[in-house]
Amino acid sequence: MSQTRGALLRLTLGLVVGSVALAVVGPRTADAAVTREEVERAIREGVRFLIKEQKENGSWQDYPGDARTGVSSLVTLALLTAGEKPDSPAIRKSVAYLRGFSPDQLNSTYSVALQTMVFAQVDPKTDVNRILANVDWLERAQIRPTDVVSWPGSWSYSIGSRRTNPGDNSNSQYALLGLHAASEVGVSVKPEVWNLARGYWEGAQRADGGWGYHHRDQLSTASMTAAGISSLVITGLKRYQGSEYIEGETIHNCGKGGVNINLKRGIDWMANHFHVGQNFGLGQQWRLYYLYGLERAGRLGGLRFFGEHDWYREGAEKLVHEQDRLSGFWRGVLNEDNSLVATSFSLLFLAKGRAPVLVNKLVHGPQNDWNHDVDDVRNLVNLVSQDWKNLLTWQVVNPAEATVEDMLQAPIVFFNGHEEPVFTAVGERRLREYVEQGGFIIADACCNSPKFHEGFLKLMKRVFPEEEYKLKPLSDDHPVWRAKHLLSPTAYPLWGIEHGCRTVVIYSPKDLSCFWNQIERSDRPRQDTATAVLKAAKVGQNIIDYATGRELPADKLTVREVHDFKADAPKRGSLRIAKLLHAGDWNIAPLAIPNLMEVLRKPPLSFDVSISHKELAPTDPNLIYYPLVYVHGRAAASFSKEDLDALRKHVDPGGGTIFADAACGSPAFDASFRRLAAELFPSNPLVPIPKDDELLSTRVYFDLKDAQYTKAAGGAKDYPQLEGVKINGHWSIIYSKYDIGCALERHSALDCKGYNYDSALRIAANIVIYSTLP
Structure with a gap:
């Protein structure tokens, strides 16, 4: 946690149930x-x-x-x-x-x-x-x-x-x-x-x-x-x-764990x-x-x-x-x-x-409703630790008292309950901010509770009020069904919320946590019970692998950056980026440019930039004030003849630069952008940018020879595969068939072909800096 952040933390002890004593994050006095x-x-x-x-x-x-x-x-x-x-x-x-x-x-x-x-x-x-x-x-x-x-x-x-x-x-x-x-x-x-x-x-x-x-x-x-x-x-x-036990897929005495006062007294x-x-x-x-x-x-x-x-x-x-x-x-x-x-x-x-924290278990009201299955998260994290062959941990966090930096110590938060989940206004705002900074939410209705289900639907509408971020059943082809285990979409009724490039919430109205709670049982359950526990465990592993891309979280002492996306009034002369409107999903990564510009504005780069981007159509006369235009999407993008004429004029003789990437390596967008580049400059096609080009070197700023590709893109460390169109000795179109924009939103799902967050930042920063060079 950064020392420059305001609220620090203190501990308040939560209810101790079963084999776990829990501590809740809150303000404290020193770091x-x-x-x-x-x-x-x-x-x-x-x-x-x-x-x-x-x-x-x-x-x-x-x-x-x-x-x-x-x-x-x-x-x-x-x-x-x-x-x-x-x-x-x-x-x-x-x-x-x-x-x-x-x-x-x-x-x-x-x-x-x-x-x-x-x-x-x-x-x-x-x-x-x-x-x-x-x-x-x-x-x-x-x-x-x-x-x-x-x-x-x-x-x-x-x-x-x-x-x-x-x-x-x-x-x-x-x-x-x-x-x-x-x-x-x-x-x-x-x-x-x-x-x-x-x-x-x-x-x-x-x-x-x-x-x-x-x-x-x-x-x-x-x-x-x-x-x-x-x-x-x-x-x-x-x-x-x-007294909780399982027969087949039926949970008896659901959520009735045994209180262990000894553990609470020890803590x-x-x-x-x-x-x-x-x-x-x-x-x-x-x-x-x-x-x-x-x-x-x-x-x-x-x-x-x-x-x-x-x-x-x-x-x-x-x-x-x-x-x-x-x-x-x-x-x-x-x-x-x-x-x-x-x-x-x-x-x-x-x-x-210092072991990385994989999951924060969230405190919410009504009192202690958040902790009916005290070993659920512990057991699931242990299972993932064994699979990833790396020690991972978990912790309890209260979003009403913890800062976003604290919550970002883990890439995933989890909560469930029997009653309607109640977070403070601050807690709800923290959930939204956590997701915007790259976090992921997992939830389930403990004991299939209809009260929690209805309450969760209301909560998500408050946290994500935009119409396009609706909670809905995951599609049969969603990558979560094959993230680790190959599961049928009928295995569990999983719902999700899409936010930008990625699914940011996965929710099960059917109980998962009671089964996770039984993973570490030492006695041998009936075969049908073991099958039910195994199925829930596989679903949990798939969700975690999807949410993280099987990328290890940073260890405890790594400083978590929180970017300020507040719209700013650009100063005269500051660098501004236009995000190009097109007939496709042009805004699939709404926070990509704000994330990038926030980093460019901070030391050591300290560029004079505008944090917010401007959303403009190609024919908008204000495009002249934005020398760098960003184009991104997953679906195919299409442009009219008037759009093409305006973009061609913006680049040559206007001197502007077009920067584009295919969201998660989308073949549909890739094909459409190649068509766009060919139509803009028929006699000057896209060509690979050489590895020794200044764009990929410290002559611009970062040495990009060790860019980290995601697992879906092969997982190698190598130069980024950029292509471009050079006009008057300058790369006027710079394109990546591998994802950059979604990575800038810290998207790391297993199905995303691109670069990791740090590499995407460095690649995009070099492109922005290069576009300003005379």
Whole structure:
């Protein structure tokens, strides 16, 4: 979020239902100064230090005794999380070393759990038997009700010590992390293990809402409270709560989730005791261990804020400034004076906590109606993460209190409910602004609610009052039906709103979220129920793939730009662009030029431009005041003889320039524009603009040799394929058969053949600048 924006954020806690505690974005008082570039540098330097410290046999300096391989596994996990590839020399050597130890040889809860996390992240198919053996060991190491020691459901240091020593919350959280990693790659864990563990964590919580090192310890600490939050979430995902269940496609007790007050109390405790500079209750002891736990609690809980604190920004700022700039390591106190351990925890926080946010779950009224299915978005995002092979997260946002920049941290917002959705006037305006800046809305009627359905139709009419932006059923040939899975248009009754080049809203009047809520169930449902859940999951994946074009969102610290499209009165001499009216869909990208001109007006370009374009017919006498004319569309464009005469005069001898592109690579527009160019200048046809032309180089402004094509256009990085007509040594017509205009509206659907947003900006900027050259 930009520091120059006005309203900042605070956290208000929402209802905690089932296995999720939720935080809502609102105004706050300060913004951490850390930048994305600083974090990237810190991660690179930390990785460099760890690799430098690796031994010849692939290990790192481990602790002696039962804890052997623990440090090596922790470092390997940190390197993988920080971006080291599984086939890199350092990872290959370390994994080969770790494969030499069975769980019985390790006989350590920490070591077995960390080893499992490494195997699950590197190559779970190859290591499936090792993961199975580790899961079996962790299951056997869990303290049982029949054991002599108390606190069943927890873990101690080893299998042998479970009968002589009580479990502790640190070993217990790492055991769950290992089991969770195994279950994420398809290795099943006994349901009773999750049940016992959840019962333990609920019983171990102190009266103040926090957790200590042992069961109901005398002191709550931040590190153990973070462990309690994430452990409740993990065990909740694997042990379905509430009275809702599905038979076939029928949802019984729909929306009746089980309230988990323990999770809310834990998050309240963390909000009231939050500090990245110390592990509350222990001061500097295990502070970096605590930050890694904090990252996990925030990410798994869908929380961007604890209290008034943006936990990732504040933690990242602290770590970036504490790193040894010369060698790249971190070092804490006492047990964390081991720079390998300290650096690993720091990297895990920085690299994992910055994971891109895919979906914002929106708060709306009536009170708490927005959260009947508490794991719906979480489960869907997890599914997409596994498919895209990249960690993605989600968070809860209140559009009445969050800025547009905050909402743009995710490319998608989702909401549903049973009653009519109620947003404030500010919230409704934010929804419109979010879409105009490139955002996408997904919604469904929870439990097929007719009240929500009718209310949603009214809401969309208020947010998009224009007649051309009507909510209507998606066509049978809409690309959403084939975005990932090939689905029949009868699979779900999806509706949509078209806004410019793209569909910006997809809505299902039939429940999707209740089925998404069941994706992570650990027990095996009936086959017909599994089929219904799978179908809803496929629909959800298709919608997300369509909305994003399978492009990863930027990470958390990337500044989101918000453009001001307010019409301006152009100053004398400022550059103005005319948008050409024609017999076709001439305005399919209404915000393309405002987006472009807003960027041109800001530093470093700082051009004197008019933000708004002027919509003119070719024969309009005012066209003379607009040296650059933009033409765009998806359908075929047609022009009269009078139009052709006026355009020909505008270009030669008038000296004007025509800039055109085919929306999403439309064959219909492409054919019609080629016909237009041939009719304008029969003896001077369109020709490819050479790669060494000044238009594509820094001689104009941007070097365009690495323009990024969309996946639909091949996904390559190369020079843009521009064509032109040169008159008197100047490209007077510049044309792209690949889309530029829709990309300027941040359209990224899988069916759009063109360039991504950044490349489209650079290409269009060069064309605009070139058109002003003498």
